[in-house]
Amino acid sequence: MEKETLDQLKYPIGHYQIPETITEKQLEEWISVLEELPHRLETMVSPLSAKQLETPYRPGGWTVRQLVHHISDSHHHSYIRFKWGLTEDNPLIKPYDEKAWSELFDAKTAPIQISLDHLKVVHTKLVYLLRGLTKAQLQRRFTHPEGNIETTLEENIGRYAWHGSHHYAHIKNLIRREGW
Numbered sequence: 001m002e003k004e005t006l007d008q009l010k011y012p013i014g015h016y017q018i019p020e021t022i023t024e025k026q027l028e029e030w031i032s033v034l035e036e037l038p039h040r041l042e043t044m045v046s047p048l049s050a051k052q053l054e055t056p057y058r059p060g061g062w063t064v065r066q067l068v069h070h071i072s073d074s075h076h077h078s079y080i081r082f083k084w085g086l087t088e089d090n091p092l093i094k095p096y097d098e099k100a101w102s103e104l105f106d107a108k109t110a111p112i113q114i115s116l117d118h119l120k121v122v123h124t125k126l127v128y129l130l131r132g133l134t135k136a137q138l139q140r141r142f143t144h145p146e147g148n149i150e151t152t153l154e155e156n157i158g159r160y161a162w163h164g165s166h167h168y169a170h171i172k173n174l175i176r177r178e179g180w
Contacts, residue, residue: 018155055174
């Protein structure tokens with residue numbers, strides 16, 4: 001497979017880029033994306049058969065089942081990172097090995113409804129929290145140890161709106177390509 005085609009399959013909506021200026025309108029759009037993701041994802045994946053759930057979204061990529069579980073796991077981590085950022089002074093967050101997590105028994109075999117339900121609850125809590133943050137709170141930071149990268153909470157809202165949309169597009173594009 002050509003590198004360009006593989007990159008398009010890996011990053012169907014492009015890489016996340018932090019805008020120079022994050023406006024209140026942009027924040028509300030991102031929060032709305034987070035609010036709508038659980039329902040949009042469930043609507044898209046619930047009709048899929050067991051065989052379809054075991055289909056990788058690209059050669060060498062995760063299956064639809066693994067993607068659904070990954071989104072839930074990752075957004076759970078994000079929620080905790082927001083809480084750390086709000087309650088600690090620029091905490092060094094704990095990363096996790098998402099590839100290793102995707103190889104665990106539950107990511108490969110658990111019914112997707114478990115993670116769809118989890119995602120609904122996490123996003124309900126997350127959206128409620130985010131809509132109540134002040135401008136000063138949105139500027140609070142945490143540091144990711146891989147590269148010692150500082151991230152403001154408002155940047156992280158955008159990152160996770162992108163993240164959910166990124167994996168949603170993986171599944172949507174697979175469904176379209178396969179004619180499901």
